[in-house]
Structures are given as structure tokens and as C-alpha cells.
Amino acid sequence: MEAVVDELPVILGAFWLTVKLTVVSGVISLVWGIVLAAMRVSPLPVLRGAGAVYVSVLRNTPLTLIIVFCGLGLGTVMNVQFSRDDLSLNSFWLSIIGLSAYTSAFVCEVVRSGINTVPLGQAEAARAIGLTFLQTLRLVILPQAVRTVIAPLGTLLNALVKNTTVAAAIGVMEAALRMKNLFDAHGDAIIPIFLGFAAGFVVLTLPMNLLAGRLARRLAVVR
Amino acid sequence: MTMTENSGGAPLVRLEGVNKHFGPLHVLRDIDLSVGRGEVVVVIGPSGSGKSTLCRVINRLETIDGGSIVFDGQELPAEGRALARLRSEVGMVFQSFNLFSHKTILENVTLGPVRVRKVSRQQAEQRGMELLERVGIASQADKYPAQLSGGQQQRAAIARALAMDPKMILFDEPTSALDPEMVQEVLDVMTGLARDGMTMMVVTHEMGFARRAANRVVFMADGQIVEEGEPSEFFTQPSTERARDFLSKILTH
Numbered sequence: 220m221e222a223v224v225d226e227l228p229v230i231l232g233a234f235w236l237t238v239k240l241t242v243v244s245g246v247i248s249l250v251w252g253i254v255l256a257a258m259r260v261s262p263l264p265v266l267r268g269a270g271a272v273y274v275s276v277l278r279n280t281p282l283t284l285i286i287v288f289c290g291l292g293l294g295t296v297m298n299v300q301f302s303r304d305d306l307s308l309n310s311f312w313l314s315i316i317g318l319s320a321y322t323s324a325f326v327c328e329v330v331r332s333g334i335n336t337v338p339l340g341q342a343e344a345a346r347a348i349g350l351t352f353l354q355t356l357r358l359v360i361l362p363q364a365v366r367t368v369i370a371p372l373g374t375l376l377n378a379l380v381k382n383t384t385v386a387a388a389i390g391v392m393e394a395a396l397r398m399k400n401l402f403d404a405h406g407d408a409i410i411p412i413f414l415g416f417a418a419g420f421v422v423l424t425l426p427m428n429l430l431a432g433r434l435a436r437r438l439a440v441v442r
Numbered sequence: 443m444t445m446t447e448n449s450g451g452a453p454l455v456r457l458e459g460v461n462k463h464f465g466p467l468h469v470l471r472d473i474d475l476s477v478g479r480g481e482v483v484v485v486i487g488p489s490g491s492g493k494s495t496l497c498r499v500i501n502r503l504e505t506i507d508g509g510s511i512v513f514d515g516q517e518l519p520a521e522g523r524a525l526a527r528l529r530s531e532v533g534m535v536f537q538s539f540n541l542f543s544h545k546t547i548l549e550n551v552t553l554g555p556v557r558v559r560k561v562s563r564q565q566a567e568q569r570g571m572e573l574l575e576r577v578g579i580a581s582q583a584d585k586y587p588a589q590l591s592g593g594q595q596q597r598a599a600i601a602r603a604l605a606m607d608p609k610m611i612l613f614d615e616p617t618s619a620l621d622p623e624m625v626q627e628v629l630d631v632m633t634g635l636a637r638d639g640m641t642m643m644v645v646t647h648e649m650g651f652a653r654r655a656a657n658r659v660v661f662m663a664d665g666q667i668v669e670e671g672e673p674s675e676f677f678t679q680p681s682t683e684r685a686r687d688f689l690s691k692i693l694t695h
Contacts, residue, residue, distance in 0.1 A: 338540075340536060
């Protein structure tokens with residue numbers, strides 16, 4: 220138990236990185252996922268096709284492969300760099316790319332299912348007052364669609380928190396990799412350290428789930 | 443739109459040889475129809491006769507397979523901004539109201555003017571309140587659609603259409619989804635509009651409204667216009683067997 224207390228600053232630091240990974244890739248995934256959903260319902264076959272291909276590729280590839288590709292393929296081979304001297308910052312952003320690319324595919328599908336719950340008459344009424352396709356989507360369809368899928372989006376965010384641990388594969392010192400390092404340093408305290416980290420993840424995800432549930436109820440569109 | 447300002451007797455809408463299929467179903471067959479400025483045309487007919495589709499092709503919520511539709515001197519644009527502009531000039535009132543469920547009644551009425559016409563929010567709200575006053579639901583302005591009765595929702599939908607200052611309003615069975623006691627309040631608003639000179643095309647089963655407010659009744663069956671004429675004439679002495687048959691079914695009970 221002392222091991223956990225002694226290493227608390229290090230543990231908190233690792234979780235801080237986990238939070239940063241979650242928030243940054245969460246925001247990017249949400250925005251990009253909504254754009255993808257818009258592509259998939261657009262009247263242009265090219266956009267619909269591109270969106271469909273993107274989603275089926277990214278959703279069906281294991282996250283570990285995507286993250287490793289971002290680290291080695293983008294980072295090492297293609298030399299995508301975010302910082303010349305700070306290697307950890309580099310792998311941080313490369314893993315953000317991987318996490319966002321992956322999660323956005325799921326956001327897209329959730330938002331699209333939300334769009335399908337909005338009655339066709341809403342879009343017809345919007346078009347009938349002269350709104351363009353994008354205005355109809357942005358002002359009438361998406362606000363209603365997103366409200367109906369807040370709960371499943373919360374589930375995705377929850378999964379994202381835990382998926383950030385895959386960034387360990389390319390050396391991002393988030394909670395999971397830090398835990399492994401602490402195991403090596405404190406071989407006699409593996410179980411307390413494990414329990415400490417597990418509790419840390421629960422502390423991150425539980426309030427998020429509660430908040431999503433409450434938001435979903437409060438913002439529900441009454442028809 | 444300056445070229446159309448002085449078009450005098452030219453009709454506002456002219457459909458020529460319009461055809462429309464839904465798969466194997468031929469829903470509009472060679473429709474020729476004109477609606478003059480300020481004219482109120484009521485379209486009646488048995489269900490499945492193509493009345494609603496006729497209404498919906500005029501603002502291109504349904505595309506047509508053949509023929510031409512000219513609105514205010516201009517062929518209907520196929521898509522894009524030009525189509526959006528046309529639609530902003532043709533109001534539409536739906537059977538199921540289709541008010542935006544996530545917006546208040548006032549927001550429903552101001553969305554078009556603010557986003558399409560680029561009117562200032564303050565100006566749009568002022569005009570919106572006037573219109574809600576006119577249809578008798580100003581006190582409901584801050585409520586959401588689901589909190590209103592069907593009749594109130596439909597009146598709000600009429601106000602939403604009016605807020606765009608349309609050249610014409612299409613009514614697609616505006617009272618068919620209403621409880622019987624709410625039909626009259628909506629018809630009253632529509633009768634008022636007709637009296638004020640709004641160009642209207644109304645698909646309805648309300649024969650009383652047709653008699654009272656229509657300049658012309660168009661009777662459709664099987665995708666065709668079977669007969670058209672002044673209401674007094676049409677209801678007392680229809681010239682076709684189909685129309686006589688239809689009227690006998692709806693007027694006897």
C-alpha cells in the first residue's frame with residue numbers, strides 16, 4: 220500500500236496524460252465523426268461512398284494496429300513530426316491521430332443511427348422553408364439526432380478512456396504503461412498498484428456515465 | 443424577380459404535361475393545371491388519387507418524370523441554392539405539422555426568416571409574434587411543439603409558412619390529422635388567409651371549406667384531373683360519373 224502512496228504523484232501524472240488523451244481525441248472524434256455522418260447521408264454519392272469506406276476500414280481494424288501504424292508508419296517511416304526534440308510529445312500526438320481516426324468511425328455510426336430516428340417530415344419542413352441541405356442538417360437534423368444518442372456517445376467516450384491505454388504500445392506514458400513500470404519497480408506490491416490504477420479508471424469513467432445519463436434525460440426531444 | 447412584377451394575368455404556377463411514377467405506380471398522369479395569383483384551388487379526390495403528390499411537386503419535395511412546372515415565370519430549378527430560394531417563396535403546411543421538435547414555437551417561426559432571408563433576429567421575432575397573434579397562439583410562443591394541441595401546432599405551422607412572406611402556400615391535408623374539435627380553428631385561419639388574397643392550393647377532405655373559400659375545385663382520380671370548376675357548380679352538378687360517385691360517398695353521411 221505504501222508503494223501506491225509513495226508513487227501517488229507519478230500515478231496522478233500518468234492519469235493526467237490519460238485524461239488529456241481522452242479529451243483531445245474525444246473532441247476530435249466527435250467533430251470528425253459528425254462530419255463523417257453528414258457525408259454518409261449527403262446527396263452526393265462520392266461523399267457517401269468515401270464515408271462508408273472510411274467507416275468500414277477503421278471500425279474493423281484493431282486499435283492496436285492503428286496505433287502502431289501511427290507510431291511506426293506515420294511517425295518513423297513517413298516522418299510525421301509534431302516536435303523535433305520532445306519525443307514523448309510526438310508519440311502523444313501520433314496516438315491522438317490513431318485514437319481519433321478509430322473512435323470517429325464509431326461516432327459516425329452512432330450519430331447516423333440518431334439521424335435515422337429524426338422523422339423525415341422534419342427535413343421536409345426545413346427544406347420547404349428554403350434551408351439548404353447543410354443548413355437543414357446543422358439546424359434541424361443534427362441537434363435532434365445528437366440528443367437522442369447522448370447515452371451511446373457516453374458509452375463510446377467510456378470506451379475511449381480505456382482505449383487510451385493502447386497508446387502505451389508506442390511509448391506514451393499514460394496510466395497503463397506507468398503501471399507496468401511501477402510493477403517492475405515494486406515487484407512486492409503488484410496487487411495494490413493494480414487496484415490503485417483500476418480505481419483510477421473507475422473514478423474517470425463512472426461520473427462520465429452518470430453525466431451522460433443525466434444529459435440524455437434532460438436534453439431528450441419530446442415529440 | 444423584377445421581370446415577373448408586371449406579369450398581369452399570367453398564372454403564378456403552371457403545370458404542363460406533368461407525369462410522376464412511384465416505381466410501377468403512375469401517380470400523376472399528364473397533369474395540366476394553372477393557379478392564378480390570389481386564387482384558392484382546392485384539390486379533392488379519393489385517397490391514392492395523387493392529390494398530395496400534386497401538391498408536393500410544386501415545391502419539388504417530389505421530383506417529376508416528365509412535363510414542366512413553371513413558378514412565377516421560371517422553370518422549377520432542379521437543385522441547389524436556386525431550389526432553396528424557390529422553396530422559400532412557396533409555403534407548405536403538412537398533414538403532420540412537422541414543427542421542429544427541438545425549437546420553441548417562436549423559434550420555429552423565426553428560423554426561416556433569420557437563416558434564409560437574413561432578417562435580424564429582433565425583427566424576425568417581432569414579426570413572428572405578430573403572426574402568432576394572427577393565428578391566435580401568441581401565448582404559446584415559448585412552448586415546444588409537443589406541449590401544444592394538434593390544432594395549435596397546425597396554426598403555428600401556418601405562421602411558420604407565413605413568416606417567409608410566400609407567394610403561395612401549399613396545404614397538404616392540413617386538417618386530416620386533427621381531432622374533430624380542432625379542425626374548425628385551423629380552417630378559420632385558412633379562410634382568413636384566402637380572404638386576404640393569399641394564393642393557395644389546398645388538398646383536403648373538408649368540403650365545407652371548399653364551398654366557402656375556394657375559387658376552383660379540382661377533382662382528381664387515378665392520377666388524373668377528372669374535373670375542375672367553381673365550387674357551387676361542382677358540388678351541385680358534377681359533370682363526370684367519377685365525381686358524382688365520389689361526392690355521393692362523402693356527402694351523404
